[in-house]
Amino acid sequence: xxxxxxxxxxxxxxxxxxxxxxxxxxxxxxxxxxxxISDSHIQKKRVAAYCRVSxxxxxxxxxxxxxIQSYKEKIRLNPEWKLVDIYxxxxxSGTTIKKREQFNxxxxxxxxxxxxxxxxxxxxxxxxxVLDFISIYRELKALTxxxxxxxxxxxxxxxxxxxxxxxxxxxxVAQAESEQKSEAITWSIIERFKKGLPIIxxxxxxxxxxxxxxxxxxxxSEAEIVRFIYKNFLEGVRAVDIASLLNETNIPTVAGNKWKxxxxxxxxxxxxxxxxxxxxxxxxxxxxxxxxxxxxxxxPQYLLRxxxxxxxxxxxxxxxxxxxxxxxxxxxxxxxxxxxKPRNFxxxxxxxxxxxxxxxxxxxxxxxxxxxLSKGEHQ
Amino acid sequence: MxxxxxxxxxxxxxxxxxxxxxxxxxxxxxLTFDKSIAEALGYTSHVKPxxxxxxxxxxxxxxxxxxxxxxxxxxxxxxxxxxxKMQYGAIRNLLRSLMxxxxxxxxxxxxxxxxxxxxxxxxxxxxxxEELSPFIPRNTK
Numbered sequence: 001x002x003x004x005x006x007x008x009x010x011x012x013x014x015x016x017x018x019x020x021x022x023x024x025x026x027x028x029x030x031x032x033x034x035x036x037i038s039d040s041h042i043q044k045k046r047v048a049a050y051c052r053v054s055x056x057x058x059x060x061x062x063x064x065x066x067x068i069q070s071y072k073e074k075i076r077l078n079p080e081w082k083l084v085d086i087y088x089x090x091x092x093s094g095t096t097i098k099k100r101e102q103f104n105x106x107x108x109x110x111x112x113x114x115x116x117x118x119x120x121x122x123x124x125x126x127x128x129x130v131l132d133f134i135s136i137y138r139e140l141k142a143l144t145x146x147x148x149x150x151x152x153x154x155x156x157x158x159x160x161x162x163x164x165x166x167x168x169x170x171x172x173v174a175q176a177e178s179e180q181k182s183e184a185i186t187w188s189i190i191e192r193f194k195k196g197l198p199i200i201x202x203x204x205x206x207x208x209x210x211x212x213x214x215x216x217x218x219x220x221s222e223a224e225i226v227r228f229i230y231k232n233f234l235e236g237v238r239a240v241d242i243a244s245l246l247n248e249t250n251i252p253t254v255a256g257n258k259w260k261x262x263x264x265x266x267x268x269x270x271x272x273x274x275x276x277x278x279x280x281x282x283x284x285x286x287x288x289x290x291x292x293x294x295x296x297x298x299x300p301q302y303l304l305r306x307x308x309x310x311x312x313x314x315x316x317x318x319x320x321x322x323x324x325x326x327x328x329x330x331x332x333x334x335x336x337x338x339x340x341k342p343r344n345f346x347x348x349x350x351x352x353x354x355x356x357x358x359x360x361x362x363x364x365x366x367x368x369x370x371x372x373l374s375k376g377e378h379q
Numbered sequence: 380m381x382x383x384x385x386x387x388x389x390x391x392x393x394x395x396x397x398x399x400x401x402x403x404x405x406x407x408x409x410l411t412f413d414k415s416i417a418e419a420l421g422y423t424s425h426v427k428p429x430x431x432x433x434x435x436x437x438x439x440x441x442x443x444x445x446x447x448x449x450x451x452x453x454x455x456x457x458x459x460x461x462x463x464k465m466q467y468g469a470i471r472n473l474l475r476s477l478m479x480x481x482x483x484x485x486x487x488x489x490x491x492x493x494x495x496x497x498x499x500x501x502x503x504x505x506x507x508x509e510e511l512s513p514f515i516p517r518n519t520k
Contacts (some may be wrong), residue, residue, distance in 0.1 A: 166441050347448075353495065359448050360469060362467040
């Protein structure tokens with residue numbers, strides 16, 4: 001028999017082709033030995049569900065609980081399924097898996113061969129990052145006991161389907177959603193900056209707090225520490241010594257840590273203490289790494305003079321900056337004795353529902369307790 | 380005896396939740412938090428004790444072990460069997476002082492807590508309390 005191939009050349013039928021043709025023409029009897037190692041239909045499938053909401057907001061807490069409960073029920077009602085666990089992250093971003101503790105615990109359980117199938121509501125609950133999604137999905141598929149991801153709203157099981165393209169496209173959409181949102185938020189922040197509306201979080205900002213209406217005001221007890229630092233530095237006390245003085249008096253930094261010279265320098269360099277607000281001092285590179293970069297002129301900055309009530313005068317601040325350029329030269333080497341120490345300091349919660357609550361120190365003596373209470377009465 | 384296969388039966392797992400109202404007891408030498416409080420706060424290992432002097436409110440908020448002024452609280456769920464006892468003089472003294480004249484040396488006091496779920500916190504209003512009979516140790520009768 002002679003056939004023509006694509007290039008018009010004539011070609012003989014090979015032996016292999018002949019064999020196949022024969023096999024179809026003359027049927028042979030073949031017995032089938034069924035596969036023995038396939039326990040999937042005997043044992044119940046071990047199923048886990050993953051839920052995530054990105055904020056702690058009240059409106060999302062309902063969705064969160066609903067997801068958990070409905071999965072519990074769904075898995076329990078399916079006779080072929082056995083519940084492993086419900087893995088649920090709250091207040092976790094979908095763009096990175098780093099901070100999703102439960103998610104990582106679930107992946108680990110997969111690697112330990114505890115799970116056969118993961119259910120998620122939709123792809124964006126699982127991941128809003130294409131790279132992460134693909135790498136996780138491939139890893140799960142390649143395990144000795146492959147783990148499938150069942151995406152509920154699409155009715156897709158990553159093990160059944162061969163259409164990786166479809167999954168990829170959907171995960172691109174989920175990622176794009178995040179990118180768009182991030183862009184929209186950045187835009188609104190920049191527009192606010194242009195109109196002179198800075199964003200100043202004060203929960204971690206020594207010397208300032210917000211009043212009931214969200215206006216930034218001076219917190220006197222903390223401002224005292226700021227003035228103490230500036231005053232002593234101008235008088236020639238080294239930053240290290242200021243730090244140890246504050247530590248000796250049991251005054252923590254605003255984050256509750258011990259003072260170091262670097263933290264003193266940060267206070268001394270902060271222009272907000274004389275009222276100047278510089279906006280966009282840092283910027284976020286992209287919404288997936290969440291990495292912040294100091295703005296060295298890559299993006300515009302916005303200045304707002306007298307944007308805050310000043311704690312130190314502009315002259316003092318300028319003088320400090322000069323001294324900071326060359327600390328050694330600036331100091332008249334003098335040992336300052338008997339620096340007036342700020343009095344026993346009681347830290348209070350600066351924001352949120354517990355604003356104004358004092359943090360109880362279990363080491364307080366009876367006298368100190370009395371002092372703390374009387375302080376409250378005088379205020 | 381034949382082996383019982385549990386899968387043959389339609390057993391349903393019912394989780395028994397403690398229905399206790401979140402009670403804090405101020406004893407002569409200690410503070411006792413009901414187990415229901417630990418449960419409500421997710422068996423947090425540490426809490427931060429907080430106080431609102433003006434409104435006389437005491438609160439505990441779940442926090443990380445390395446947070447400023449945190450104090451150890453609950454064991455993990457499987458190990459925390461009963462209530463949680465604390466013996467910090469400072470906290471006891473603060474609570475007693477805020478209760479003012481109503482406080483009697485020998486008595487025990489009970490406060491009912493309110494849960495703030497999003498903040499993982501429990502607040503106790505110090506003006507609302509129930510006076511309990513003094514504690515008599517078992518072996519001194």
